[in-house]
Amino acid sequence: MSTTMIPMTDIDRRILRELPDFAIHVQGDKVPDWFANIRIFFHPAVRTTASSITRASKTDIRSRTSKEWFKPDNRHRGGIRKPRTRFDGRKDITHVMHHPKTLAQFERHAVHLMASVLGLRRASSPFTLVLDDLNQRATPLLNEFMYRALSRNVNIVYVSFESKRTPHPSVTFIPAWDGLTGATLLNEVEQAMKNFTDSLVIVDSLHELFALKDMSMNALFALVAVQYNSLLVGVYHQDLAPDTTKTDPYTPPPLNLLKYLATTIIECKSFAHVLAAKAAAARSLPEPTFGLLQGAEGIIQCLDANDTRGIVLDAEFRRKSGRAEKGKYFLRPSRGSDYHEALLPGQVMGTLKKEFVTTLDKNPVYMSDEVIGLVNAAANGNVGAKTDIVESTFELGLTEKQKAARGEVVLPYFDAQKTMGEAGEGGRILYDMGSEDDFDEEEDEI
C-alpha cells in the first residue's frame, strides 16, 4: 500500500504537536496526503474559537461554594447599610463599554444583564416592575426570583394581595389583604427586613398599593430600595383597567408612575403566543390577539396561555448611565437539577450551577422549521398544515412520470398556427370528420 506524500506545512507541525501518535506517518519532511483533510480542524482560526468554547463550558458550571453567588451570612448586625457598587475596588471607574462587536458578544452581554437581575445582584435593579396578564401570569418569573433568592440565602418578604398561602415556609409572608393600612404594611415589611443585610421584597399586585389608604408607592420604594438597600419586585396586571373616575385627574395613571420609578421593566408573554405573533409578522398579517382581547364573548383565558415550556420575557434595563437596553429572553421552568445541594443546614437549595436564561433568538423552537411551517400554513389560511398543498382526499399533485407525459402531448391546433404564417390563409378551420359525426347540409345556409 502506498500513499502519496506531500510537503509538510506549519499546520502539519501543529497537528503533530497536538497528536504525537501521528509521527509514525511522517517521512522526512513529507506527510501523507490525507493530512490535508484534517488540516482544517487545526487551522489557527478554528482552533482558537474551539478552545474558547471548551474553556467557557468548563467554567460555566458554578462551584457549589461560589462566594460570588452564595451569601453565607446574611444577618445584619447594625451599622450603616452602604450601597455596594459594581465598581468596588476597580480603578477604572470611567470605563466605558463599547458596543459588542460580534453576535456572540452581544448575546453574552444580553444574558449577563438578565442574569444579574434574576440573580438579585444588588447593583443591578433596585425596583423591577413585572408586567403580566392572564395570557401569561408572572408566577413562573416570581418563582424563579424566589428560587434564586433561596439559593443565594437572601431573605424573601412576600407581600400578597392575591393569595392566602405562603409560597414557601422560609418566606416571610405578609397577607396585605387582611385589613392592613399603608402604615401597618410598611411597618411589617420593615420588621421582616430588619435583621438581614440583603432582602428581596415581592409585591404580587401593585394595584392595591394605590388603592390602599395612606400608602404611596414612593414610601415603599424609599423603604426597601433606599433605606434598606434591598430589592423590590412588583407585579402589575396589564388587563386590569385603571379607575379613572375616582382618582384626581391631575395625578398620573399608576402604570406611568410605576414605569417612571422602575429600573427594570419585564413584560411576561406566553411562548405559544410569541410564536404565533412571529408567524403572523413574517407574513405581514396583523398580530393575533388572545384571551379577553380576542373579542369572543365569554372567553377569559386563551387555551395555550401560561405555556409550560417556558416564559418569554421582554425586558428593558435602565442602566445607571440613563441608557436603556432592551432584550427578549426565554426562561424555562427551573428544575431541581439546576442547583447544587444545599450548603447550610435548613437551606432549601444550593448554588445555581449554570445560568439557563437565554435570549429568545437562541431558542431552538423559536428559530426552527416548525415555526416556518406555521408561517406557511398561515399564508394558506390553513393553520395546522405544514406544506403548501391544500389538504384533501384527492391527489392533486403530479408524479415526475406524469409531468413528463404531459410535456409530450401535442395540442390539436398546431397545424392551424403553422399555416397562419403563410400568406392569406389565416383563420382557416381545420376539421376532420369523425365517423360518428353527422354532416348537416343545411347548416351553412342562412
Added chain:
Amino acid sequence: MSSYSRIPPLLQPHTRLPTDDSILLVTSTLGASANWLIIRFLCEALGRDRTVQGAADDGAVPSEGKEDVAVVLVSWLRDWGFWKNEARKGGGLDLERLKRDKRLAFVDGLTKMCLADLHEGKPESAQTPIERFQGPHQRTPLPTGRAQPTVLPVRGPPGRINARIPGPTAGTSIADPASMSSIHQGPVAQFYITSPTLKDVRSAIEGAIRHVESTGTQRKTLLILDTPSFLLASNPDITTYALSAEVLHLHKFTSHILVHVPADDALISLSEPSQPIEVEGNNFLVKMAHMSTRILSCRVLDTGYAKDVSGVLRITENASARTLDLLNTERDGDERRGRELLYLVKGDGSVKMFERGAGGDI
C-alpha cells in the same frame, strides 16, 4: 345511581377539587348559564354517598370517596327554591336533607336584600327592603310602586321561581312565615345577607361556615359564591379590591372557594369614557381570574345556535400555582394545557359532554 354519576366522565377531572387550598373561577354568559356546572360541583362535593360506595365497589374512584366536604352556598341572584329544584332535577341531590345534616348551608343574598316581604303583617324590621337595598346612600328614590309586594314577583330577576311560593308546594321553606321565624333556632338554620355592605356579607357567610363546621368532624369546606359582582353594582362604595380582599378573608376559613361571575361583554367591556361599573366589573373578573388556579368558562357556540349543543366549556389551569415545589415534583408536560368541551343541557337537567367533532350521541 348516586349523584356523583351525574357528572359526565369528561368533566370529572375538572370538577374534582385540587388537593391544595385554592380558588376556582366559573364564568358564564347570558346565553350559556353556568348553573348546571355549579350543580355538578355540588354533586362532586356532596353526591358521594360513602356507605353506598363502599358496598358497590365499582372501583372507579374508591379512595377519593373518603374525602368529606362541607359546602356553603352563597347566592345573590337565585333563591333557595331555585337551587333546591335544580339540584334535585339535575344532580339528584336532596339539599334539604343535606342542610339538616349540616353538610350544606345556604346563604341567601337575594330575598332579604332585594325583595319585599312576601307576607305582610309579619313581625319584620320596620325598614322596608328597598330602604335596606339602598343602604347608606339614599340615591335616587325608586318609584314607590316597586315596594309593593304585588308588583315585585313579576319584576324579579330571571329564573326566580318564587311565583309558586305562596302555594303549598315544596318550595315554601323561605316564604313560609313559620320557617322565616325559625332563623337560627329551628333545626335548619337560614342565613341571609340583609344589605349590600361587606360587613353584612362577612358576618352572614362566617356564620354559615361556623354552622357547617360545628359538627366537629374535620373536613374541607367548599364555599361557592354565586355572582358576588352583584355587590359592586348595588353599592358603589365597594371596590374590586375590597371585594377580592373579602374573598381572601373568607378563604382563611375554607379550603376551596368557587366564584361564579358572569362574563358578558356588556358587563365587562369598557366604553369610552369608561363607566365606573364597567371598570369594576371588568377588574373583579380579571382579578378573580388572576387569583384562581382553574378557570371554567361557559359560552355559546361561536358558530351560532345548534339544536344539540348548549354551549362550549373552556377549562384552563394555571399550573404554576403560588408554591415552590421545585425539589418535590418534576413537571408533567402538556397535561396542563387548556381544553374545550361541548355540552348539552337537556330538559330533564342531565348534561352530556363531548369533544368537538365527537357528536352529541356518544
